[in-house]
Amino acid sequence: xxxxxxxxxxxxxxxxxxxxxxxxxGWLLGPSKPNEEKNSQxxxxxxAFEDSRMHFNVRYYLVAILFILFDLEVAFVFPWAVVQSGLxxxxxxxxxxxxxxxVVGFIFEWKKGALEWE
Amino acid sequence: MTNNFSFEINSLLVALPEIFLLSSIVIVLIIxxxxxxxxxxxxxxxxxxxxxxxxxxxxxxxxxxETVIFSNSFILDNMASVFKVFITGSSMVAxxxxxxxxxxxxxxxGEYFVLVMLAVLGMMVMVSGYSMLTLYxxxxxxxxxxxxxxxxxxxxxxxxxxxxxxxxxxAIASGLLLYGISMVYGISGSINISDISAFAHDPSINSxxxxxxxxGLVFLxxxxxxxxxxxxxxxxVPDVYEGAPTSVTMFLSTVPKIAALAMLVRxxxxxxxxxxxxxxxxxxxxxxxxxxxxxxxxxxxxxIKRMLAYSTISHVGFIMLGFVTGVVSxxxxxxxxxxxxxxxxxxxxxxxxxxxxxxxxxDQISDYKGLSKNSPWxxxxxxxxxxxMAGVPPFIGFYSKFSILQEVVSAGFITVAIIAVVFAxxxxxxxxxxxxxxxxxxxxxxxxxxAPMDIKLIxxxxxxxxxxxGLFPDRLMNISMSLL
Numbered sequence: 001x002x003x004x005x006x007x008x009x010x011x012x013x014x015x016x017x018x019x020x021x022x023x024x025x026g027w028l029l030g031p032s033k034p035n036e037e038k039n040s041q042x043x044x045x046x047x048a049f050e051d052s053r054m055h056f057n058v059r060y061y062l063v064a065i066l067f068i069l070f071d072l073e074v075a076f077v078f079p080w081a082v083v084q085s086g087l088x089x090x091x092x093x094x095x096x097x098x099x100x101x102x103v104v105g106f107i108f109e110w111k112k113g114a115l116e117w118e
Numbered sequence: 119m120t121n122n123f124s125f126e127i128n129s130l131l132v133a134l135p136e137i138f139l140l141s142s143i144v145i146v147l148i149i150x151x152x153x154x155x156x157x158x159x160x161x162x163x164x165x166x167x168x169x170x171x172x173x174x175x176x177x178x179x180x181x182x183x184e185t186v187i188f189s190n191s192f193i194l195d196n197m198a199s200v201f202k203v204f205i206t207g208s209s210m211v212a213x214x215x216x217x218x219x220x221x222x223x224x225x226x227x228g229e230y231f232v233l234v235m236l237a238v239l240g241m242m243v244m245v246s247g248y249s250m251l252t253l254y255x256x257x258x259x260x261x262x263x264x265x266x267x268x269x270x271x272x273x274x275x276x277x278x279x280x281x282x283x284x285x286x287x288x289a290i291a292s293g294l295l296l297y298g299i300s301m302v303y304g305i306s307g308s309i310n311i312s313d314i315s316a317f318a319h320d321p322s323i324n325s326x327x328x329x330x331x332x333x334g335l336v337f338l339x340x341x342x343x344x345x346x347x348x349x350x351x352x353x354x355v356p357d358v359y360e361g362a363p364t365s366v367t368m369f370l371s372t373v374p375k376i377a378a379l380a381m382l383v384r385x386x387x388x389x390x391x392x393x394x395x396x397x398x399x400x401x402x403x404x405x406x407x408x409x410x411x412x413x414x415x416x417x418x419x420x421x422i423k424r425m426l427a428y429s430t431i432s433h434v435g436f437i438m439l440g441f442v443t444g445v446v447s448x449x450x451x452x453x454x455x456x457x458x459x460x461x462x463x464x465x466x467x468x469x470x471x472x473x474x475x476x477x478x479x480x481d482q483i484s485d486y487k488g489l490s491k492n493s494p495w496x497x498x499x500x501x502x503x504x505x506x507m508a509g510v511p512p513f514i515g516f517y518s519k520f521s522i523l524q525e526v527v528s529a530g531f532i533t534v535a536i537i538a539v540v541f542a543x544x545x546x547x548x549x550x551x552x553x554x555x556x557x558x559x560x561x562x563x564x565x566x567x568x569a570p571m572d573i574k575l576i577x578x579x580x581x582x583x584x585x586x587x588g589l590f591p592d593r594l595m596n597i598s599m600s601l602l
Contacts, residue, residue, distance in 0.1 A: 104144050111151040 062114055073102055129187035132194045135175040135202055136242050142168035143235045150228030158226065162217050165231040166210055169238065173206035176242075186248055190310045193248035197601040201245045201380050208373050208460050209238050214576050215471045216365040218569070222474060225271055225363060233270075234369065237263035241377035250299045250309040253381050257295075257345070260377060261288050264370050268362040280361025287344070287354045295341025301334025302390075311389040318392045332396050338385055339400045345378045346434050349407040359427035364479060367423055368467035371430055372460045379437065379456045383602070386441070387449060394444045402442045402534065408435030409538055413545035423481045425548060426466060429507060432545055433459050439538060440522050443529035450599035451521040457594065458518040461587070465503045465580040469496055472569045472577065486552055488561025495574075496567065497556045499581035506584050508549040509542055514588035521595065 080087070080095050087094075109115060130137065146168065150161045176199050184195040213234065220226040240259030247253035265288065269281035303309050305327050306317035317323070318331060344351040359367050386397055412432025419425040437459070440452025473480035473489075473496070480486075490497040506515035519542060526535045569577075587594055 101144070104147065108147060108151060 059117065066109060066114060069105070070102070073099075129185075132179075132182070132185050132187050133192060133246075135172045135179070136239060136246070138175055139168060139172045139235060139239050139242065142172070143232055143239065146228075146235065147232045150232070153228070158228075161228040161231050162213070165235060166213060168235060169206045169210045169213070172238075172242075173203050173210070176202035176206065186312070188252075190312060191249035191252045192246050193311075194246060197380065197383070198246045200597060200601055201376055202242050204457060204460070205238060205241050205245065205373055205376055208376075208464060209234065209369070211464055211576055211580065212365070212369045212372065214572055215368060215468050218573055219363065219365040219471045219474060223271070223363065227270065230267065230270055233263045233267050237267070237369070238373070241374060244377040245380040247381070247384060248311050250303070250311070250314075250385075253384060254292075254296065254299065256377070257381065258292065260374060261292070264366075264374070267366045267369070268358065270366070271363045274361075274363075276361040277363060280358045283361075284354050284358045291341050291344035291351070294337050294344070298334045298337030298339075298341060301330060301337065305330040305334070311384055314389045315391065318390055331390070331393065335390060335393055335397055336400065338390075339397055339404075342378065342382050342385070343404050343438075345381070346375065346438070347431055348404045348434050348438060349411040349431060352408070352411070352431050355431055356424045356427040359423045359430075360421055360481070364423065364467060364471050364474065364481070368464065368471065371426070371467065372463045375434075375437075375456055376460060379453065382441070383449065383453075387602070398442050398444055401438050402531075405435040405438035405442060406534065406537060408432060408438065409541045410435075413541040416545065416548050419548070420483055421481050422470060422483050422486070422552070425483065426463070429545065429548075430459075430463070432541065433507075436519060436522050436538065439526055439534070442531065442534070443525045445525065445529060446602050447599060448522075448525040448529065449602050450595075451518075451525045453601055454595055454598035455518040455522055457598065458514050458587075461580065461583060462503055462506050462515060465499060465577065465584060466507070468573070468577045468580060469500045469503070472496055472573060473567060483552060483555060486555045487559040489556040492561060493567045496577070499577055500556060501553055502581050502584050504549040504552050506588065508546040510546075512585070512588045514584050514591060517588060517591040517595070 076098065077095065080091060084091055142164075146161060146164050149164065153160055179194060180196060180199040180203070182194055182199065184193070186193050213231070216230070216234075217226075220230060237260050240256045240261075240263060243256030243259060244253055245256075247256050265281050265285045268284060269278055271277040299309065302314060306314045308314060308317070340351065344354075347355040359371060362370065386393075390397065409432050412428045412430070412435060416425050416428035416432070419428060433455070437452045437455050440448045440450075440455060442448070470480060473485065486500070489500070502513060506513035509516050509519040511517075523535050523538060526538070
């Protein structure tokens with residue numbers, strides 16, 4: 001029973017070895033010329049430290065929600081694409097219905113003006 | 119790789135009402151987008167048409183032999199079809215009042231009707247669900263639509279508060295339900311109701327398995343009790359009823375109860391029926407607490423929507439009492455009770471909606487002072503509803519309470535029946551208080567209430583049904599008893 005878990009153990013060791021190894025190589029071989037900018041936290045182009053209760057445009061919120069909706073769709077389409085050849089026409093029809101319902105949502109948000117920035 | 123998915127056109131015919139409703143939702147949503155404001159009413163009529171056709175399709179499937187499709191996760195039997203007819207029918211009635219309310223409070227939006235249809239679709243999936251996953255999916259379609267419906271009055275802070283409370287508490291309850299499902303799945307190895315039933319009925323089941331199954335069962339009962347609004351999981355009910363726009367309150371206090379009852383029957387009776395000894399104790403505690411808290415706390419309310427919320431809680435207590443008996447006739451009495459409750463509740467909220475004037479909610483009990491002089495007909499309907507809810511013969515509410523108590527007594531729970539009757543008598547006080555306000559107090563405002571013809575007609579039919587079915591309850595009782 002326990003030998004079934006051998007791949008997991010191998011995977012853990014490989015993962016640890018890979019992570020430690022790469023860091024070690026970088027530390028041993030890389031040049032080290034630190035300055036203030038390089039040592040500060042990376043924050044996607046924003047200043048690293050400011051008040052967390054800052055104002056931001058409410059439109060980001062809408063875009064984020066719509067993005068998640070259509071991003072999650074891939075989570076369903078991807079497994080379908082992997083086994084698609086085994087599913088045949090049945091799988092094709094099912095995924096078409098699913099995508100059609102998403103398109104209806106897309107038409108709705110477009111027509112309602114959720115995609116307009118101004 | 120072999121093809122495991124057999125695609126049979128027959129299995130689609132079994133799910134025809136759901137497929138039709140989903141297609142209508144898509145069509146109505148798109149049509150509503152392109153309507154000019156002149157044709158805004160079209161959305162309402164299309165919604166009513168879709169619901170009616172869905173109801174007729176479900177009606178035609180009554181008597182269809184029991185069929186399980188979609189890899190054992192969707193069942194069509196008489197209970198499912200009959201419940202679907204009642205769900206679509208009562209949603210249509212609720213929609214008639216809803217349009218009036220929405221127009222008066224300038225909340226009329228096409229999305230409202232689409233969301234209601236989505237909620238109905240969720241309930242139909244719940245009623246037909248034969249695996250834990252299908253039941254849960256239906257429940258979530260229903261709940262997410264209801265959260266949004268409550269928040270549709272987004273300028274009213276009390277409505278937004280109600281929506282948020284309902285959402286947070288509903289999410290916790292869904293989490294508990296899922297946890298229970300995962301425990302049951304973990305020990306039985308299946309999410310199909312029939313497989314779980316076979317596992318639980320197996321006489322060679324060992325005590326460790328029973329213990330874990332019982333552990334999952336507790337969470338399942340909590341999840342269901344929350345959705346029904348039974349004490350001590352009732353905290354959301356009064357706040358949501360009060361905060362939501364009255365048309366939404368009407369919808370969410372009536373139709374989802376049918377679906378929740380169906381889910382209860384599927385999981386606890388069909389699936390874990392052999393565990394009845396374990397869950398009936400939980401139900402006994404839940405129902406006695408609901409009846410007592412619902413009856414006593416309602417006495418103090420000044421807001422009629424809050425009062426009806428507590429009255430719902432006490433009705434839910436009676437419904438759950440039917441499941442304590444552990445006999446099929448007891449379950450049938452509970453189904454009868456829930457159908458009767460929907461009928462009475464629709465009429466009660468109907469009167470409240472009619473008394474709304476432009477932008478003004480008639481939700482204080484004192485608003486009903488002297489109603490019999492201003493509008494005697496509406497007062498009479500309210501009188502019938504209140505007497506029926508209090509359980510006075512010959513109205514239908516008497517028979518629903520009577521049949522539950524009869525089953526409880528014949529199952530040997532005499533003390534329980536006495537306690538229930540005592541609290542039913544206490545609860546009669548607040549129903550009679552409204553009647554006293556309507557008939558024996560002077561009104562402080564002097565205006566006649568007018569309402570469109572369609573509402574008057576529906577309300578009159580609804581009110582007289584409470585009396586007529588009360589005089590001849592056999593037919594509805596036979597239907598309820600035959601479903602299990």
